[in-house]
Amino acid sequence: MNNKTIAMLVSIMAAGATQAQAQADCGDVTIASMNWKSAEVSAELDKYILAEGYGCDAAVVVGDTVPTIISMAEKGQPDIAPEAWVDMLPEVVKNEINKGTLVKAAPILADRGENGWWIPKYLADAHPEIKTIRDVLKHPELFPNPENPKQGAVFNGAQGWAGTVATSQLFKAYKGEEAGFKLIDTGSAAGLDGSLINAYERKAGWVGFYWAPSALLGKYQMVKLDHGAPFDKNNWDNCITVSTCPNPKPTSWAVDHVYTLVSKRFADRSDAGVMSYLNKRSWNNVTISELMAWMTDNQASGEEGARYFLKNNEALWTQWVSPEAAQKIKKSL
Amino acid sequence: MDWFDKFPHMDDESLRALKKTIDESFRAFTRSYGDSIEELFTPLKMFLTFAERLMIQTPWPIVIAVILLLTWLASRSKKVVVGALVALLAIGYFDMWEDTMRTASMIFVCTILSIAFGIPIGIWMARSDRVQRIINPILDVMQTMPSFVYLIPVVMLLGIGKVPGLIAVVIYSIPPMIRLTNLGIRLVDKDVLEAADAFGSSSFQKLRNVQLPLALPTIMTGVNQTIMMALAMVVVAAMIGVQGLGQPVLKAISNQYFTLGIFNGLAIVGLAIVFDRATQAYGKRIQKHMENQHG
Numbered sequence: 001m002n003n004k005t006i007a008m009l010v011s012i013m014a015a016g017a018t019q020a021q022a023q024a025d026c027g028d029v030t031i032a033s034m035n036w037k038s039a040e041v042s043a044e045l046d047k048y049i050l051a052e053g054y055g056c057d058a059a060v061v062v063g064d065t066v067p068t069i070i071s072m073a074e075k076g077q078p079d080i081a082p083e084a085w086v087d088m089l090p091e092v093v094k095n096e097i098n099k100g101t102l103v104k105a106a107p108i109l110a111d112r113g114e115n116g117w118w119i120p121k122y123l124a125d126a127h128p129e130i131k132t133i134r135d136v137l138k139h140p141e142l143f144p145n146p147e148n149p150k151q152g153a154v155f156n157g158a159q160g161w162a163g164t165v166a167t168s169q170l171f172k173a174y175k176g177e178e179a180g181f182k183l184i185d186t187g188s189a190a191g192l193d194g195s196l197i198n199a200y201e202r203k204a205g206w207v208g209f210y211w212a213p214s215a216l217l218g219k220y221q222m223v224k225l226d227h228g229a230p231f232d233k234n235n236w237d238n239c240i241t242v243s244t245c246p247n248p249k250p251t252s253w254a255v256d257h258v259y260t261l262v263s264k265r266f267a268d269r270s271d272a273g274v275m276s277y278l279n280k281r282s283w284n285n286v287t288i289s290e291l292m293a294w295m296t297d298n299q300a301s302g303e304e305g306a307r308y309f310l311k312n313n314e315a316l317w318t319q320w321v322s323p324e325a326a327q328k329i330k331k332s333l
Numbered sequence: 334m335d336w337f338d339k340f341p342h343m344d345d346e347s348l349r350a351l352k353k354t355i356d357e358s359f360r361a362f363t364r365s366y367g368d369s370i371e372e373l374f375t376p377l378k379m380f381l382t383f384a385e386r387l388m389i390q391t392p393w394p395i396v397i398a399v400i401l402l403l404t405w406l407a408s409r410s411k412k413v414v415v416g417a418l419v420a421l422l423a424i425g426y427f428d429m430w431e432d433t434m435r436t437a438s439m440i441f442v443c444t445i446l447s448i449a450f451g452i453p454i455g456i457w458m459a460r461s462d463r464v465q466r467i468i469n470p471i472l473d474v475m476q477t478m479p480s481f482v483y484l485i486p487v488v489m490l491l492g493i494g495k496v497p498g499l500i501a502v503v504i505y506s507i508p509p510m511i512r513l514t515n516l517g518i519r520l521v522d523k524d525v526l527e528a529a530d531a532f533g534s535s536s537f538q539k540l541r542n543v544q545l546p547l548a549l550p551t552i553m554t555g556v557n558q559t560i561m562m563a564l565a566m567v568v569v570a571a572m573i574g575v576q577g578l579g580q581p582v583l584k585a586i587s588n589q590y591f592t593l594g595i596f597n598g599l600a601i602v603g604l605a606i607v608f609d610r611a612t613q614a615y616g617k618r619i620q621k622h623m624e625n626q627h628g
């Protein structure tokens with residue numbers, strides 16, 4: 001073995017060692033990515049910032065809201081859920097926060113989220129009389145069920161989403177079935193998106209559950225239907241969000257607070273810098289919508305989206321992190 | 334040393350441009366041909382809806398009687414018939430009858446399609462080594478490609494529901510039908526074929542009167558495998574809105590409703606066992622029958 005090779009081997013080993021040391025500062029962190037775009041990019045952003053800025057060994061795990069939050073409460077894993085729509089499961093989350101197993105950090109979507117039933121804009125323009133859920137239910141012929149054209153169809157979300165439960169309860173509350181509609185179980189996020197894209201590209205009728213900010217609603221212009229009823233908190237908390245409740249009543253959709261949730265175990269063991277970041281990180285809907293539109297246009301993954309955001313919004317994210325971490329992150333970009 | 338640590342890959346910009354171009358052209362394709370392609374699949378959709386209505390709207394005792402009769406005709410075994418009866422009654426008693434019938438009708442249509450396309454392709458493959466060399470890798474892709482990869486374009490093109498679901502199920506379950514038809518025909522004894530030649534059979538006569546009958550037990554195994562694979566796809570099909578036993582299973586998985594999951598999972602298993610025993614017993618019966626003929 002000549003000297004050059006030895007020198008190279010030593011330097012490789014040394015590089016490995018310093019990397020291991022850097023990671024030891026913060027330890028393992030698992031970050032929950034949900035299967036919609038804004039949650040995916042925020043998970044990747046947290047991963048990048050925690051790994052590069054704070055030396056964490058961060059990994060992203062993908063899961064649905066309800067199972068993820070239950071797992072965080074029961075097992076303390078994953079450690080961080082960057083984008084949890086806490087109002088969608090009020091009882092579970094409230095109980096867990098009171099019990100102290102989950103800790104609320106920053107409200108990641110400063111402008112809050114918007115859930116509801118949406119129709120394509122071209123349809124709303126062609127039929128200006130359709131403004132509310134009740135208006136839609138008067139016109140099953142405009143929203144045909146692909147498998148039975150005599151029927152109307154309301155497209156519901158994937159199983160496991162709280163919005164899916166709320167949509168099916170609202171469907172009952174507004175007497176959708178009596179109006180000649182069928183609630184279609186699309187089975188997955190891909191199924192829901194596919195049904196919307198399929199209808200939109202061909203300018204056909206579509207009504208269903210969706211939410212903003214989201215990549216799809218950034219790309220396809222949709223109009224949210226009015227519920228024609230004021231928000232009734234008691235009805236919402238005890239009936240619309242409970243799939244077994246037999247007699248839901250019409251109500252507006254609850255305003256959704258979207259927080260970063262951290263498991264108590266992680267909040268206790270992580271250093272102050274990491275928690276301070278998680279308590280500050282918050283963006284408005286314009287920022288996230290622009291980011292998601294860029295991601296959709298460029299077919300970017302969550303990771304690429306996170307990098308793009310870091311490169312282009314330095315003024316924003318440097319407020320969230322400590323100056324040293326900001327230095328390290330800038331260097332790594 | 335950069336190339337050593339990190340695989341030198343196509344630069345991000347061109348890769349992104351490539352993906353974008355392919356996607357955009359697919360979307361343009363959907364926009365311009367979506368309607369006519371959907372039109373093309375309308376007969377299939379009508380057939381599926383018809384099969385489903387038939388299974389659901391027929392009163393349950395009649396459906397059970399027909400299934401038991403078919404099971405008896407196929408297997409001629411009291412044990413299998415009684416087993417099927419018990420499974421069906423349990424499914425109905427636990428309020429899964431309608432979903433089970435939806436799934437069964439889907440499997441039924443899928444099996445018919447697989448046989449209709451699988452056997453001719455299998456025969457074609459058995460007759461030419463070149464065709465076999467081309468089709469085999471295609472079958473490998475069909476069996477291993479994660480179904481969501483081709484489901485998303487199909488959903489964009491046809492919307493969600495039965496037809497895209499059926500396409501996914503057929504893509505996954507047709508390969509054993511093709512492979513085993515091919516194998517069955519290739520395994521027919523050369524001496525028997527020579528004898529057929531000696532009697533001056535035409536190629537078609539040879540196929541119809543010698544090769545296919547002798548390959549029938551293997552082909553029946555293919556049918557059996559096709560049904561099993563189709564049942565395994567029920568949950569995936571539910572993810573693009575196909576109604577049936579898959580939807581409650583998905584619901585159970587995502588909400589962690591343990592019992593609901595087990596019940597519907599067992600209903601799928603029950604359905605599978607009934608189909609499996611019936612087709613297997615049929616396969617064995619024809620094999621015996623043939624041994625007697627030759628023996």
